Each structure stands twice: as C-alpha cells, then as structure tokens.
Amino acid sequence: MINATDLRPGIVFTEDDSLYQVLTYEHIKMGRGSGNIKVKVRNLRTGSVVEKGFITGARVDEANIEKRKVQYLYSDGDTFNFMDPVSFEQFPLSRTIIDEQAKYLKDGLELQLVVSGEEALGIELPNSLVYTITETGPSEKGNTVSNVYKDATLDNELSVKVPMFMTVGEKIKVDTRTGQYVERVR
Numbered sequence: 269m270i271n272a273t274d275l276r277p278g279i280v281f282t283e284d285d286s287l288y289q290v291l292t293y294e295h296i297k298m299g300r301g302s303g304n305i306k307v308k309v310r311n312l313r314t315g316s317v318v319e320k321g322f323i324t325g326a327r328v329d330e331a332n333i334e335k336r337k338v339q340y341l342y343s344d345g346d347t348f349n350f351m352d353p354v355s356f357e358q359f360p361l362s363r364t365i366i367d368e369q370a371k372y373l374k375d376g377l378e379l380q381l382v383v384s385g386e387e388a389l390g391i392e393l394p395n396s397l398v399y400t401i402t403e404t405g406p407s408e409k410g411n412t413v414s415n416v417y418k419d420a421t422l423d424n425e426l427s428v429k430v431p432m433f434m435t436v437g438e439k440i441k442v443d444t445r446t447g448q449y450v451e452r453v454r
Contacts, residue, residue, distance in 0.1 A: 270330050272305045272322035280312065280331040280382070287312040287331050287384060288320070295324075312382070312389040315364035331384065335392065338381040340373050348373065350381055350391070359388040369393055372444050374424045393444040398453050399423055401438050404430065417449075 270281055279290045288309035297303035303324040310317050322328070338350040338359065346363040348370065359381055363370060372393055380392035404420035417429035420440075428442055430449050439453040 269327040272326040272328060273324060275305065275307050275322075275328070280333050281328040282331045283320075283328055287333070287389060289382075289390070291317065310367075312365070312384075315362075315367055333382055333384045333389070335380040336383055338379060338391075340375065340377040340379065342375070343370075343373070350379075350388075352381075353378075359383075361388055361391070365390055369444070371424070371426050371447075372397060372442075374399075395445060396441045396443050396450055398439050398441055399426065401430065401434060401436055401440060404434060404436055 270279070273295065275281070275290050276293055277290050281288055281290075289312055290307050290309055292308040294306045295303055296306060305322045305324065305326070306319060307322070308317060308319050336352060339353050341349045341351050341358070343349065347360045348363070348366055350359045350361065351357070352359075366373075369391060374397075377397070379394065381388055382390045382392060399422035401420045402423050405418045416432050418432055418434075419427060420430040420434060421427055422440075422442070426442070426447070428440075428447065428449050430440060434440065434452070441450040441453055442448070443450050
C-alpha cells in the first residue's frame with residue numbers, strides 16, 4: 269500500500285482493477301481539518317486522463333510493474349512497434365496509449381517499456397534526446413547572450429524554438445518532458 273501523500277509524478281498504482289500513472293500532484297490544506305490531495309492520472313490501459321482526490325492518510329494499492337529496455341522499430345497507422353533487443357520479442361502499442369510521446373520517437377531509439385505481467389502498458393522516454401535541425405530561418409551571429417528564439421523543424425518533424433545562432437544541420441538536445449530546446453550538441 270502507498271500513502272496518498274507519497275504519490276508523485278511517474279508512480280503507478282491500482283484502483284478498481286485499473287492501473288493509473290500519476291501525472292501531476294497537488295496537496296491542498298485549508299484551515300482546520302485534514303488536507304486533500306489532488307492528482308491527475310492516466311489510465312495505462314485506456315490512455316484516458318482523469319483527476320482523482322484523496323484525503324490525507326488515504327492509501328492506494330501499489331502496482332506490480334516492471335520496466336524493460338526496448339528499441340523502437342516502426343509505426344503502421346495507429347500502432348507503434350517496439351522490440352526487446354535480447355529476446356527479440358515485439359510489443360505493439362496503440363497511439364491512444366503513447367499519446368504525446370509519439371512525436372519524440374525515431375527509428376532505433378532505445379527506451380523503457382512499462383509492463384505488468386505480460387501486458388505492455390506504455391513507454392518511458394529518456395529525459396532528453398538529440399535531434400538534427402532540418403529547417404530554420406537564417407542565423408544571426410552575436411545573439412548568444414540574449415534569449416531571442418526562432419522556429420526550427422527537426423529530423424522527426426518536431427517544431428521547437430531555438431536560439432538565433434542555430435543553423436540547419438546542427439544537433440540539439442530536446443527535453444522530452446517539456447518539448448523545449450536544452451543545448452547544442454557538438
């Protein structure tokens with residue numbers, strides 16, 4: 269059992285035979301009485317996102333999950349296919365489960381697959397990934413100190429804001445949690 273005050277983003281718990289992953293956590297304490305915990309969670313089987321509330325001291329069941337190292341292979345329509353590099357076992361996941369993470373996938377990417385028993389529930393991307401700029405406006409020298417940004421398209425069709433000095437062909441690191449430019453990779 270997990271105390272509701274220990275629910276943090278990324279933790280997976282079970283409730284009513286459903287597996288939920290915590291996306292956001294907020295503790296609210298008003299005046300006298302017990303505090304309330306509000307969490308935004310994603311149902312790992314359906315992909316739906318809901319808000320749940322608990323009182324301080326409430327407990328939830330801990331989920332029995334494991335993480336496996338897998339490699340992204342390809343997508344065919346609304347199905348994304350991953351492979352375990354050791355056993356060569358393949359795991360298909362639907363677009364509704366992967367949701368926003370799909371835009372960061374590229375061929376051969378190694379990541380973590382969240383598994384409960386033999387059921388694949390979702391993926392866990394690295395905190396940052398390296399991409400190449402394929403399209404952007406002209407570069408301007410001397411703008412290394414100011415925080416002026418321009419639009420850029422990356423090799424995976426993702427659009428991000430990059431500093432003015434960046435040019436086509438340069439590699440950059442992108443934060444997969446926020447979708448923002450982190451740094452230039454040399």
